[in-house]
Amino acid sequence: xxxxxxxxxxxxxxxxxxxxxxxxxxxxxxxxxxxxxxxxxxxxxxxxxxxxxxxxxxxxxxxxxxxxxxxxxxxxxxxxxxxxxxxxxxxxxxxxxxxxxxxxxxxxxxxxxxxxxxxxxxxxxxxxxxxxxxxxxxxxxxxxxxxxxxxxxxxxxxxxxxxxxxxxxxxxxxxxxxxxxxxxxxxxxxxxxxxxxxxxxxxxxxxxxxxxxxxxxxxxxxxxxxxxxxxxxxxxxxxxxxxxxxxxxxxxxxxxxxxxxxxxxxxxxxxxxxxxxxxxxxxxxxxxxxxxxxxxxxxxxxxxxxxxxxxxxxxxxxxxxxxxxxxxxxxxxxxxxxxxxxxxxxxxxxxxxxxxxxxxxxxxxxxxxxxxxxxxxxxxxxxxxxxxxxxxxxxxxxxxxxxxxxxxxxxxxxxxxxxxxxxxxxxxxxxxxxxxxxxxxxxxxxxxxxxxxxxxxxxxxxxxxxxxxxxxxxxxxxxxxxxxxxxxxxxxxxxxxxxxxxxxxxxxxxxxxxxxx
Numbered sequence: 281x282x283x284x285x286x287x288x289x290x291x292x293x294x295x296x297x298x299x300x301x302x303x304x305x306x307x308x309x310x311x312x313x314x315x316x317x318x319x320x321x322x323x324x325x326x327x328x329x330x331x332x333x334x335x336x337x338x339x340x341x342x343x344x345x346x347x348x349x350x351x352x353x354x355x356x357x358x359x360x361x362x363x364x365x366x367x368x369x370x371x372x373x374x375x376x377x378x379x380x381x382x383x384x385x386x387x388x389x390x391x392x393x394x395x396x397x398x399x400x401x402x403x404x405x406x407x408x409x410x411x412x413x414x415x416x417x418x419x420x421x422x423x424x425x426x427x428x429x430x431x432x433x434x435x436x437x438x439x440x441x442x443x444x445x446x447x448x449x450x451x452x453x454x455x456x457x458x459x460x461x462x463x464x465x466x467x468x469x470x471x472x473x474x475x476x477x478x479x480x481x482x483x484x485x486x487x488x489x490x491x492x493x494x495x496x497x498x499x500x501x502x503x504x505x506x507x508x509x510x511x512x513x514x515x516x517x518x519x520x521x522x523x524x525x526x527x528x529x530x531x532x533x534x535x536x537x538x539x540x541x542x543x544x545x546x547x548x549x550x551x552x553x554x555x556x557x558x559x560x561x562x563x564x565x566x567x568x569x570x571x572x573x574x575x576x577x578x579x580x581x582x583x584x585x586x587x588x589x590x591x592x593x594x595x596x597x598x599x600x601x602x603x604x605x606x607x608x609x610x611x612x613x614x615x616x617x618x619x620x621x622x623x624x625x626x627x628x629x630x631x632x633x634x635x636x637x638x639x640x641x642x643x644x645x646x647x648x649x650x651x652x653x654x655x656x657x658x659x660x661x662x663x664x665x666x667x668x669x670x671x672x673x674x675x676x677x678x679x680x681x682x683x684x685x686x687x688x689x690x691x692x693x694x695x696x697x698x699x700x701x702x703x704x705x706x707x708x709x710x711x712x713x714x715x716x717x718x719x720x721x722x723x724x725x726x727x728x729x730x731x732x733x734x735x736x737x738x739x740x741x742x743x744x745x746x747x748x749x750x751x752x753x754x755x756x757x758x759x760x761x762x763x764x765x766x767x768x769x770x771x772x773x774x775x776x777x778x779x780x781x782x783x784x785x786x787x788x789x790x791x792x793x794x795x796x797x
Contacts, residue, residue, distance in 0.1 A: 350504025685743030
């Protein structure tokens with residue numbers, strides 16, 4: 281469980297996101313819609329910038345990866361072939377006293393996380409005690425308390441994995457009872473049976489209900505890629521290995537939706553399916569694990585914030601799978617999935633459609649159904665990760681406080697604020713002149729209301745990297761004050777330098793160069 285401090289921090293981040301135009305509750309004037317959110321003016325910009333950065337890194341920087349935009353509605357047999365009609369379920373359990381519903385797997389995972397927390401406490405205590413002489417690996421593999429707790433984790437995981445693979449819901453409930461897991465609301469262990477619940481939203485297509493047929497809102501964007509595999513391969517004259525990327529909305533009827541935008545019913549995915557020769561999947565699995573982690577690290581987060589987590593239970597389509605997890609204020613959670621999907625998808629679509637979905641390999645002089653390596657990241661989760669990492673409450677030297685979002689410059693919603701010191705003496709006109717020069721390349725904000733200090737604070741709160749202040753000296757010598765968000769350092773520069781400085785500092789180019797090295 282997250283500490284009280286982290287819980288308070290998370291509440292502050294959620295409150296800040298609303299107050300500064302990042303995220304609003306959907307349909308708020310009608311008391312909102314649970315687990316559905318709207319992105320405000322600053323949120324929409326940040327989200328677009330994250331999407332652009334992913335797209336450029338994935339498509340623009342890779343000659344053999346192209347992008348598509350498939351429709352949300354698909355032929356209903358698509359979801360039969362993909363396994364979603366029969367296997368897209370969550371194991372749910374209710375507490376009879378609180379009447380609250382939970383995902384059984386999450387209850388068990390959170391229990392395991394508590395034991396991991398105990399291990400980490402022991403490690404940190406030992407680190408403090410032994411200082412420079414501390415060897416973490418030796419401590420973790422020899423300390424009795426650590427080994428005892430690690431055995432508990434291993435035993436739980438082994439038992440839980442076996443239950444999931446056998447789809448033994450009675451055993452899943454028994455694990456919850458044996459671990460003495462209580463409902464966080466009622467504090468009791470009065471659990472119902474565990475049941476499976478399909479997460480797909482269904483609707484009808486057709487003008488008259490009697491003539492309509494049931495179709496689904498897509499629960500993932502991947503299938504739009506698979507059914508277009510041959511279209512893209514032939515029209516793009518693509519040679520294996522090659523990838524198809526896509527970003528777009530997906531929909532899941534999450535019963536236990538929580539943790540703000542971490543788990544929503546309507547969300548956006550950024551996925552890439554990489555088509556490869558059968559037998560090469562493990563080498564590409566390793567390659568994409570490293571490549572995707574490099575992308576996350578390019579945002580400048582501490583390395584300790586990310587980790588790989590191998591799946592306990594493999595999905596029906598996978599022969600290897602892991603997550604890149606990020607340490608949110610509520611703990612380490614999945615941010616991106618990397619899966620070796622074998623030939624399950626194309627093979628099944630071949631079977632259900634009756635159409636050949638094979639690639640003719642000129643080097644082997646034969647046709648085969650390609651294997652697929654998938655990278656799939658939630659755009660909304662990525663947004664939350666960046667917001668969580670960027671948010672800081674600071675006490676300044678003069679005793680005052682500020683809230684600042686240290687968003688990577690190239691992702692910041694507003695790149696530069698143009699601030700005339702006063703609303704007279706020709707300063708607003710000069711400021712507008714600068715604004716008109718910069719807005720062709722960058723999203724800038726013009727602001728003249730309130731003291732300059734208050735305006736700086738507002739820009740800090742939305743993560744604006746630079747503020748340009750126009751004062752009376754500007755009219756004399758054509759110089760302005762540029763203020764840096766993170767250091768609050770202010771320096772005098774010539775107006776003609778602004779475009780060069782912004783161009784270098786807020787461009788995606790540097791980050792893209794870093795991941796392509």
